[in-house]
Amino acid sequence: MKHQHIKYLQDSFELFSDKIKEISSCKRDTQKIFEARQQALHKQLENRKEGGPFDGISSISNFLYYSPSSGEPAMLGAKKTNVDELVERNSLHQLKMYQWLLAEAYEAFEGFLVTAYAYCGLEGISIWKRPENWNHEASQCIQDYYPSRWRKPYDYLKVFREGSQHFARYEMNSPTGTKYKVVFVLIEKLRHLIVHNGGYCKDVKQLVDKMQAELKGVDIKSVRAYVDSYFILHRGDKLIDLLEGPSENDSLPTVMRAYHDPMNEFLRALVEYASLIRESAALQDREDNL
Template sequence: MNLETIAKKYFEKSSEIEITQMIVKGASKEEFDELRRQEDIAKNSPELKFLPSALYVTTYRKLVNGQLMPYGSSQHNVEDLKLNILLRKNKQFCWLLAETYEAFEDFLEEVYAYLGFTNNETWPMSDFGEITLLELPSKDFEWYQSRVEHKKNKPSSILTRLRLLYPELSKIEAKNALGINAKIYLTLIEKLRHIIVHNHGIVTDKTRFIEKVMKDSALFNNGKYDVAHKEFIESHFGTGKYENLILLLEIKINSDAPINSYHDVFNELSGFLLAYAAYIYEIIKNHEIAQNQQLTK
C-alpha cells in the first residue's frame, strides 16, 4: 500500500458520496416542482382547495392467513408534502455526512498505518503492542492496520500524533486561506456524525452539545467563548420546533438577487474534510521527498 493509493481511495469514495448528494437534490427539486404544479391547479379550482393532495394507508399481512390488515392512514395537503420532502432530504444529507466522515476516519487510519509501516520511528512504542523490535521487519502493512484498529481515542489520538510529526498541520489549522478554525470543523463534524448515527440527528441538549464541541476544540475557557463560534455551531441546526434537529439543507444567500444562489451546508463540511485530507497527504509527501533528497546527497 502506498500513500497515493490511500489518498485516491478516499477521494473516490468522497466523490461517490457527493454525486449521491447531487442526485438527492435533483430528485427533491423534481418533487417540489410537481407540488407547485398542484398548487397552481388548486388556486384555479376552488373546489379542490380543501382536498388532500395525498392519502396514505399503511398495512401488514397477518401471519395466520396472510390477510392484508390496515393499521394506519394519513392525509396530506401540499404544505405537508413540502415539509416531508425537506425533512426526508435533510435525513439523507445527514446520513451522507456520516458516511463521508467515516471515509475520512478510514483515510486517517490508513495514513497512520502507512507511516508506521514505512518508518517505525513515527509511532510511539505503545502503538506496537507486545512485540519486539526484531520482529517488526517481518510485519506487513495489514499488521500495521490491525494495530491502528486497537489504538485508543481515535481519530483525535492520530491527529495529535500527526501534529507532533508535522508542525505545519497545526499552523494551517489555525491560519489558512479559508479563514476558518480547522479544529472546530473537525470536532463539529465528528459529533454531528455521532448524533446522526445514534440519535436520529436530534440532540437532547443543544447548549451542552455546543459547549462540548467548543471544549473539545480548545475554544471554551472557563465558561468563556467566542460568540462567532457558538453561532457557527448553531447554524447547523433548525429553528423553532426543529431547533434540536441537525439541518444540512441549502441556505438561500440573497433573496433579492436576480438568480437563486445558495450556500450548500453539506458541501461546505464535506469539502473541508477533503481539503484537510489533501493537506495531510501533501505534507507527508513533501517530507518524504525532502528525506529522499537528503539521502541522495
C-alpha cells in the same frame, strides 16, 4: 527497502477521493430529484388555491401486514396527507438524504485517517508512535501498524499535530480560510446526532460544550455562532440543516450573494483535511531523512 510502499498512502487518498466524488454526485442527483418534486407540489398547491379546497387530501397510503398467528392480512389504517404536509415531507426527506451522505463522508475520512497513521508506521515516519510491547519490528504488513487501543479520531489527529509542524501550522491557519480542526469536530458531532438521534439535537449549547473539549484554545463564542448556523427549529427540537439556501452575507449586494451549500462545504473541508494529512506525512518523512 524503504519506500517500496510509497504509493500506499496515495492509493488510500484516491480511494477516499473516489468515495467523496460518489457522495457529491449522489448529493447533486438528490437535489435535482427533490427540487423537481418540490416544484410539482408547489404547482399543485397553487392549483388548489385557485380551484379547489386548500386543505384537500392529496395522498392516501395504506400499510399492509399479516397476522403472525393466522396469516390473515391486516391494515394499519390509511395515512392521509395534504399538499402542505407533502411539501414539508419532501424537504425533510431531502435533508435526511443529505445527513446520511454526510455520515458516509465522515466515516470514509476516518478510515483514511487511520490508514494514514498506520502508513507512517510502515514507512518509519516519526509521526507514528511505537506502542508498548510492540513486537512487529521491520514488518512490511500495514495492519501491524494499526494501534489496538485508540478508537477516537482525535487521538490520531493529536499525534499528527504533535509530530508534524506542517500539520500543526495549517490545520487552523490555512490560506483557504477553513479552520479544519473546528469543521471536523462539528462534522463528527453531527454524524453522532444523525446516527443516534435522527439528526435532531435537544440542546445545541450542550453540543458546543462537548466540542470545546476538543477545541482548547479556540474562541468558543465564535464556535457557538458557527454551530448554530447549521440548525433549524423543527417540531420543538433543533434539526441539522444541510439544505442549500441564499448566503446570509448582508455585506454583498443581493445580485452578488452566492448560495450557501453546507454539504459541498463539508465535503470540500474533508478532502482538504485529508490532503493536509497526506502532505504532512510526506514532508515529515523528508525531514526525518535530512
